Amino acid sequence: MLFSQEQILVGCGAKHLIFNALFACLNPGDEVIIPAPYWVSYPDMVKLTGAEPVIFLCTQEDDFKIKPQKLRKLITSKTKFFMLNSPSNPTGIAYTREEIKEIASVLLEHSHVLILSDDIYESMCFDGFEFSTIASVEPKLADRVITINGVSKSYSMTGWRIGYAAANVDIIKAMSKVQSQSTSNPCSISQAAAVEALTGPQDFISENNKLFQKRRDLVVGMLNNIDDITCHKPDGAFYAFANCEAFFGKKRPDGKIINGSVDFADYLLNEALVAVVPGAAFGAEGFFRVSYASSEDLLSKACTRIAEACSKLKN
Structure with a gap:
């Protein structure tokens, strides 16, 4: 228009x-x-x-x-x-x-x-x-x-x-x-x-999108490989929105219980040193958001840490 x-x-x-x-x-x-x-x-x-x-x-x-x-x-x-x-x-x-x-x-x-x-x-x-x-x-x-x-x-x-x-x-x-x-x-x-x-020149946008698509595939793939996490494949932007409901009610190594997405995000920050945003902030309890506007190396390390932290949660 x-x-x-x-x-x-x-x-x-x-x-x-x-x-x-x-x-x-x-x-x-x-x-x-x-x-x-x-x-x-x-x-x-x-x-x-x-x-x-x-x-x-x-x-x-x-x-x-x-x-x-x-x-x-x-x-x-x-x-x-x-x-x-x-x-x-x-x-x-x-x-x-x-x-x-x-x-x-x-x-x-x-x-x-x-x-x-x-x-x-x-x-x-x-x-x-x-x-x-x-x-x-x-x-x-x-x-x-x-x-x-x-x-x-x-x-x-x-x-x-x-x-x-x-x-x-x-x-x-x-x-x-x-x-x-x-x-x-x-x-x-x-x-x-x-x-x-x-x-000015616009060709860099498509090149950047190729990088973001690779990062998306990396993050979504690694998150979906974690037991009890499911992650929808995004069409655009630079966020992955993953379901973490299966961990609600589970016990952290320090004895605290995961009662929602805020608790889950707090646990990842303290246990794995990974910052995510709880789904509750977006009106969608049961999820967490990961930004993949970072290098593949850092994203791979972050997802590995998330997987290790999740493995420590007990019923």
């Missing part, structure tokens, strides 16, 4: 623009449908506006994806936003064009619902997966979609804090008002760097 300059807002990272969008459009009593596992900030951002997050847990059996029939049942007269993140943090799953088309068909039935499409991992897809975004898949929804992106992931520019949003002019104006009273403009030096990234 092509956007006019009036339909674009640049902010201090994608996170900043998601907050601006929610703060500009939500009122107390509004509802926002958030499929879980979700990025950790989504529900709290919604709550800060006085609106209510409506969480729907997407199961591992459904590939962590919300199905159209489930979405239809969640929409009420209070629903103001549906949030879609593909490829996803934390699961790495991505919706196919056909899956997005089916979700769009539900949203077309409810003209009062806005869609926030978090596309920050757009360029980080594996195995030939073709990224699709909902405003392009269903142009009839384009006026209701706020598309979020940035340079932090594809261009490894997280610390530069540059994100951008595309939406209809009225929404962008409202977001701009929020931003003008908080951060004003993002750093001018970062803006110049982002222009160079976006307009």
Whole structure:
């Protein structure tokens, strides 16, 4: 899709623009449908506006994806936003064009619902997966979609804090008002760097994706080789989301009991010196997230340590 300059807002990272969008459009009593596992900030951002997050847990059996029939049942007269993140943090799953088309068909039935499409991992897809975004898949929804992106992931520019949003002019104006009273403009030096990234050579992205795909295969393979751990194969991003429920109720060498994903993550940190994020932080108890944005050597060592730590847990 092509956007006019009036339909674009640049902010201090994608996170900043998601907050601006929610703060500009939500009122107390509004509802926002958030499929879980979700990025950790989504529900709290919604709550800060006085609106209510409506969480729907997407199961591992459904590939962590919300199905159209489930979405239809969640929409009420209070629903103001549906949030879609593909490829996803934390699961790495991505919706196919056909899956997005089916979700769009539900949203077309409810003209009062806005869609926030978090596309920050757009360029980080594996195995030939073709990224699709909902405003392009269903142009009839384009006026209701706020598309979020940035340079932090594809261009490894997280610390530069540059994100951008595309939406209809009225929404962008409202977001701009929020931003003008908080951060004003993002750093001018970062803006110049982002222009160079976006307009310069892009071939390194596909080369980086090959490295990330190798790391994904290494991590997912090693995790799935650990007894009682199962790990879905991600379509993109750089996270593996593994199931650790089988260890709940087991005893650590120090006598403490693993009662949930937070306990499991704490155990790995103290026993194996490996930092993971508990699934509870993403609204999905029973899982833990591993980032494979590191070297193969470190990832191999980390997964080996996780396996050794798991072997020490007793019934």
